[in-house]
Amino acid sequence: MKVLLTGTSGNLGSRVLQSILEHDLIPTSDLIISTTSPNKVSTLAKQKNIPIVQGDLTQPEQLQRSYADSGADILFLVSYPSPSVERWLHHKTAIEAAKASGCIKLIIYTSLMFGGKTGMQSVAGVQQAHIKTVEYLADSGMDYVVLRQGIYVESWWLYAGFQPYPIPKDNSDDIVFVIPEDGPVAWVTWDDLGEGTAKILAKLAKGDREYVGKTLNLTGSRATTITHVAQLLEESSGRKVEVKIVGKEAAKKFHLKDGKREEWLVESWVGWFDGLKNGECEVVDPLLGQILGRSPRGIEECARELFLPQEAQTKAWH
Incomplete structure (x- = not known):
């Protein structure tokens, strides 16, 4: 299945892409990069000739066309880089564009490890956008996986x-x-999160549905x-x-x-x-260690x- 990657110039997303490419987890012919800054796409990704499409979460109509034209089956949606609760509206735009694309059937969303075991009840403002996004995603009718990223070392x-x-x-x-x-x-490094997330993406891209509809806690x-x-x-x-x-x-x-x-x-x-x-x-969850093998x-x-x-x-x- 083809995977549309967002956030690949950020601290997490760049490591996800790097792990995919370095470990040959997903064929490059099945990868597409969605970005507002093509100039920030990694040199390795360009060398691999991975297609790059424009993906601006502030432009709903353009985003829908971009997602539809990509032909992707899976959207890897990295959360918008802001502590504001209003960032969830950008996530909503992406979910709606994916649903309207006609091709994307599964959304993998990166949340955060505030909110205890589920992440759905938190007094921290930084978690509120994630809560709203997951609620909207669960009600969207789309298949989804929520990857809660541990607090970065x-x-x-x-x-x-x-x-x-x-x-x-x-x-x-x-x-x-x-x-x-x-x-x-439960601190954890960008590198370990990037590799673990990449391996989860690869499993889903092969059609394995073990994690579909679930929230996964990736912690130290x-x-x-x-x-x-x-x-x-x-x-x-x-x-x-x-x-x-x-x-x-x-x-x-x-x-x-x-x-x-x-x-x-x-x-x-x-x-x-x-x-x-x-x-x-x-919260300490053994899943990331199991996925990494260390x-x-x-x-x-x-x-x-x-x-x-x-x-x-x-x-x-x-």
Whole structure:
């Protein structure tokens, strides 16, 4: 079956595509890339001559034509990169375009590991768009699979109170995490999520329906608090790290005072910690490890490469 891939220039989607190509999981003749930025498509994908189609989630009529012309059987829909609940409307546009395409029969959607075991009840604002999308998808009449992506190891700096990342080489000052609350997180790397997701796509592309109609939790193998992340940072960097848990209002005020961040961003960020405090991100599911054939890497395994002072790394967003 032909698979239409979205989000292939992002942190997750690029790794999904890379894993598909490096491991020959799906024939390149069965792949199509949907993007608003053809110039950002990977060199490897271009070398493989994978067709590229225009796919703008803000242009419903164009998107429907694009999906229909693709001839794809499966849509891999990576969630729109924004913390706003309104992003679900872009997902709705994609679902409607897929349904109207006449060819797409299965949608694979990437959600997030807030909301405990199901993801459908969460106090975190960042999860609300996913809840609305999954509800709409379930009522759409389309076959679907929901892939809940674990919290990225590479996003630790956000959860640690907007820390400079990478750790500056020329700074030996103490580090302070100013956060609203704390809670356990089953961290997992982009690479492991990308490979695991690619293998799930390949299974579905072969017509295997084991996962159809299901929500799959792709998590790390253990849950680690932000306070423990601070301990790992201290051990790896040699700098003293202090964690200050100050509540939502004080944390919001602190992170707005230097003028480096917009209020909507900080408002969304403090809401994540309501979910953490409630244990929404502590779910550990063995599925990803079973798919990979090895234990997924968590923040402990990545501590040295994450926390040693470096020149530059790509920052993560959901």
